[in-house]
Amino acid sequence: MGQRRFMRVFDGEALVPPPIWLMRQAGRYLPEYRATRAKAGGFLDLCYSPAMAAEVTLQPIRRYGFDAAILFSDILVVPDALGQPVRFAEGEGPRLEPIQSSEGFARLSIRDAMGKFGIVAETVQRLRQDLPKETALIGFCGAPWTVATYMIAGQGSSDQAAARLFAYRDPEGFRRLTDILVEASVAYLDLQVKAGADVVQIFDSWSGTLPDGEFEAWVTAPTRRLVADLRKLHPGLKVIGFPRGAGSRTFTYVRETGVDAVGCDTAMPIGEIKASLSGKTVVQGNLDPLLLVSGGRALDQRVDELLAALSPNPYIFNLGHGIVPQTPPENVGRLVERVRNFGR
């Protein structure tokens, strides 16, 4: 078969209409997801069941025909597989036993992690068989910095104070942790690509709070190593980076890490994306997911604005953050239809 349409943006094509997928397109806003989720035990049981994880990945493709599916999984599979167990309490976020000092790294083992990574790779294999031939498949992992913030705090936090403080107090120790995470992420993504992922995305959801030097040390540098090491195994592999909150540092991030495309978060001004990123890299984003909740004309207008500003260059339509659970599924349909009708 020929190349999947989605992938053509990475060769520098400005597609009209642009390809579209949405972060968290598989998720709680869909009744069919909630039905499958109810059959799984814990949230990670769902991630570790290739049959169920593949099923929820496919659900939004069946409903909306997105140009790309993204493997259903969680960025915390990596610490969980490495030996720092993760649990998801109902209605709360993830909980881990926090790592307080570099002694806590001793329990982390990449060799042990391969078992759970293999289960996720099996999901990817199934997906490659079950997905429509024209649908691209996106593998993913969390970026070292973002994953480390959970490992050190033991949970999510809006300011990442625990990890930032750890890194100030013990930069050498923190660097060792990012080294472990780079190596584990490369092994994890390697399996995903071998199993059939067309492209991978690196989620750095908590990169925005870091000052200059720390952004370079803990976001840019580990991501650069991750991308380079992965490309040694898979030359020419396409990589999407998503340094959420990076703002004006996004352009430097793209140049320094070598990613092929960059996710822009909701707060990135469209004018700035157009001026500093469009045409220089593949742009992905950045509709506010809350507009998908409210819907209506405000949604349509913003979609049109994004399409007009960004589609003249290689562009992947997406949100600036994940779909939220209270999103009416019909608003997602309205969005997809509007994007698909663009330029007709």
Next chain:
Amino acid sequence: MGQRRFMRVFDGEALVPPPIWLMRQAGRYLPEYRATRAKAGGFLDLCYSPAMAAEVTLQPIRRYGFDAAILFSDILVVPDALGQPVRFAEGEGPRLEPIQSSEGFARLSIRDAMGKFGIVAETVQRLRQDLPKETALIGFCGAPWTVATYMIAGQGSSDQAAARLFAYRDPEGFRRLTDILVEASVAYLDLQVKAGADVVQIFDSWSGTLPDGEFEAWVTAPTRRLVADLRKLHPGLKVIGFPRGAGSRTFTYVRETGVDAVGCDTAMPIGEIKASLSGKTVVQGNLDPLLLVSGGRALDQRVDELLAALSPNPYIFNLGHGIVPQTPPENVGRLVERVRNFGR
């Protein structure tokens, strides 16, 4: 007496060493604060006790001799005074009964608010008497957007989803809320200035997540009205804006709102501050408060970097976010000494 040294930066003077104060300089990291706090009932009781609020405001001035004191209070005094009671549960953040729709605005009354505003003004009056003559006094309020996020969600949130969604669904209603908050904030700051505040700061702690149009509508526009209306009452009044997370939008914010100085958060790259803000407005910031926790050479180096980059133009040394409770007080002393020795 002559003009306080702190105020000279607003006339365009680049002072060596630059004046220094720190956000949350009065707070839990100080044992004397914890002692006073233990005598108050709830947290808001402390804010509404002129004697105790003045005492905790003075504590860091006695210890460190900062160039400016900031009134000890809370941005949620405004909704509390307006008729939406705020309570602070121990170890948690603030809690309010959330406003679900614009019908909820009916209970808000600026006339009723004047009683509690007057109590805070009494604190300012005491401070003006008790502060050293050379110490400037900063009054403050929360910006309409940031205060509204708490009023609508009923608590703090890292993504401000409730307020953003309210504003998408009912922009007219949301505008009415910001109008009420602009009017209330003007009345509140007017009392503070009459009571002796030399300058006021507007805290927009949650401005960073808003997309383009919303940033203009809910951050820039209400702040511009607030500043303009306040200057009708107090021509020439100096105003510091702190649009946290505004990133590259900070320059536009300064130009459009008419503030005289701008607080830069921890994530703003020093190079960008220097290139786009220094010399065009008074810059305030942006040391990472976590460096005050870790201390040592990393702290010294960053302080020196900030001083070298920003002090050639009108500059107020400060943090990029508030002091955190686990800060060793001696690190604050170390910082103040280092800044004071700059240029000697």
